[in-house]
Amino acid sequence: MRAKLVVGNWKMNGNLVQNQELLTAIIPGSEGLRDIICAVCVPYPYLPAVQLALKDTHIFWGAQNVSQFDLGAYTGEVAVEMLLDFDCRYVIVGHSERRSLFGEDNHTVAEKFKKAQSAGLIPILCVGETLAQREIGETERVIEEQLDAVIKLTGANSLTQSVIAYEPVWAIGTGRTATPAQAQSVHAFIRSKIAKQNTEVAANVQILYGGSVKAGNASDLFAMPDIDGGLIGGASLNANEFISICSAAQR
Ligand SMILES: O=C(CO)COP(=O)(O)O
Numbered sequence: 067m068r069a070k071l072v073v074g075n076w077k078m079n080g081n082l083v084q085n086q087e088l089l090t091a092i093i094p095g096s097e098g099l100r101d102i103i104c105a106v107c108v109p110y111p112y113l114p115a116v117q118l119a120l121k122d123t124h125i126f127w128g129a130q131n132v133s134q135f136d137l138g139a140y141t142g143e144v145a146v147e148m149l150l151d152f153d154c155r156y157v158i159v160g161h162s163e164r165r166s167l168f169g170e171d172n173h174t175v176a177e178k179f180k181k182a183q184s185a186g187l188i189p190i191l192c193v194g195e196t197l198a199q200r201e202i203g204e205t206e207r208v209i210e211e212q213l214d215a216v217i218k219l220t221g222a223n224s225l226t227q228s229v230i231a232y233e234p235v236w237a238i239g240t241g242r243t244a245t246p247a248q249a250q251s252v253h254a255f256i257r258s259k260i261a262k263q264n265t266e267v268a269a270n271v272q273i274l275y276g277g278s279v280k281a282g283n284a285s286d287l288f289a290m291p292d293i294d295g296g297l298i299g300g301a302s303l304n305a306n307e308f309i310s311i312c313s314a315a316q317r
Contacts, residue, residue: 237277
């Protein structure tokens with residue numbers, strides 16, 4: 067049985083004071099949660115403060131990106147070893163904002179995935195199609211290419227120690243959510259694709275949905291058989307919303 071997982075992606079938001087307020091409100095709310103894993107992925111500079119705030123709680127933390135390179139002359143980059151210094155458990159790789167705004171292609175994302183995993187971090191691999199791609203019937207092809215780049219570099223077995231997040235680009239920050247049936251259909255496609263290589267890995271890998279998840283639509287999404295939780299953007303910045311979404315993921 068796969069555990070449900072809800073991850074907040076704070077994106078480039080917050081400051082020291084606001085983050086502390088947010089976590090102070092989330093922590094007590096998280097204490098009553100059962101059978102679900104919660105985490106927040108925060109901007110790099112706040113990792114020490116977030117680690118300090120969360121270290122004795124049930125909430126895990128992580129980063130939103132990582133370098134594909136080893137330590138060295140890469141100005142402005144952050145290496146996996148640095149994330150380990152702050153006990154990160156998760157790192158998001160290949161978010162659509164990184165792909166579209168910062169030029170990360172499938173191969174770069176796969177390298178980041180591999181680097182994170184070889185250091186013992188759990189990569190959260192984001193995949194998803196744009197509206198234009200969906201409208202011309204390319205959804206499965208796009209997602210297949212995104213997954214294949216990782217499988218080619220690391221092997222399908224590596225997906226056991228990872229999380230996949232299906233985030234349709236047209237649903238991110240738009241208030242437009244994929245219907246539970248639309249999301250389920252893509253999640254089932256992802257799982258069946260992995261099953262062709264390894265049925266056990268396919269049965270165990272957590273596949274999250276992301277894109278305008280709110281307290282009001284989370285239960286219907288999480289009730290779908292192949293949706294194992296959510297990757298939450300905007301709503302993760304509001305403690306009540308985030309805790310409600312986590313509660314909706316409880317069995
Ligand atoms: O991109 C997302 C999470 O990574 C989703 O963002 P929103 O929940 O704000 O749509």
